[in-house]
Amino acid sequence: MNLKNELSLPAGFFDLEFEKAAAKRRLENHFADIFVNKGYREFSPSLIENYELSDFSLVPKNKIFKFIDKSGDILALRWDYTTSLARFLKMNSEKISFPLKVFYCGSVFRFFEGSMGRPREIIQFGAEIIGGDVDGEIELIKGIFEFLKGTGVKGLRISVSEAEYLKRLLSAEHLPAESLEKILHAIKCKDFIMLNELASALFPEQREDLFDTLLSGKNSVDFRPEMENFLEKLKNSLFNIPVDFDPSLVLDFDYYNGPMIEIYDQNKTSIGKGGRYGFLSKMFGIDKNGFGIALNLNYILGL
Secondary structure, eight states, X not given: OOHHHHHSOOTTOOOOOHHHHHHHXXXXXXXXXXXXXXXXXXXXXXXXXXXXXXXXXXXXXXXXXXEEOTTSOEEEEOOOHHHHHHHHHHHTGGGOOSSEEEEEEEEEEOXXXXXXXXXXXXXXXXXXXXXXXXXXXXHHHHHHHHHHHTTTOOSOEEEEEETTHHHHHHHTTTOOHHHHHHHHHHHHTTOHHHHHHHHHHHOTTOOSOHHHHHHHSTTOOOOOHHHHHHHHHHHHHOTTSOEEEOTTOOOSSSOEEEEEXXXXXXXXXXXXXXXXXXXXXXXXXOOOOEEXXXXXXXXXXXX
């Protein structure tokens, strides 16, 4: 290996040089100002977690960077702010009052085999509210868009769906369980070739997009009332931001139990996502729902 290769960073990592570092600092300060003014407090968890914490996370273990220290303990690079926040809440529950509102700015690390141009270090700016209500969730989303409008990102829009909505929509067609799981997997992986093949086999008479077919069919299902309330308040709050219902919206992790959102630019590039989650109760015994959105600063900084 020549010197140049020896000095290169591993695939998927990067330096923030000069102008980009200064830009990150400006954006970080702007983000903090917005959320501090909304009563949020900064949360900055350790970069290192015990690998055992991944047992309580829904991030796949094969995406987590783990290593062994000199004492033989298995450790991991922070893979997700939400799991670190849940760990902190469990350890400090007697000192926490709810609703708890926090924001964070920093990196998470995810392993992708061979990287294939995908970053393994992801700079995230995010905010979460634990034990809040719908109005608190909407206020968080408004703060996110207030920040984004100052970044120069063009054509902002938001897609919304409901956790389990797609599964209920497909279940109304009385599909075999195996076919249902295959469709959900294809959508989650954005494998549109496989999705088209499955749709053609399962709905041979359709003459339109799969989701148009499902939504216009006799077995189409409605949102739950609380989701209708969320969607109405969101549209009334984001006056000049298009809000679209997207039944195909499936996020990376399976801990959502209510509204899910994804934020796009004019080119339909995803720049942030999140929603309401309930895994705190199931995995940590914390009887509260959470709601959070994390923005991908790699995109905004042009990394």
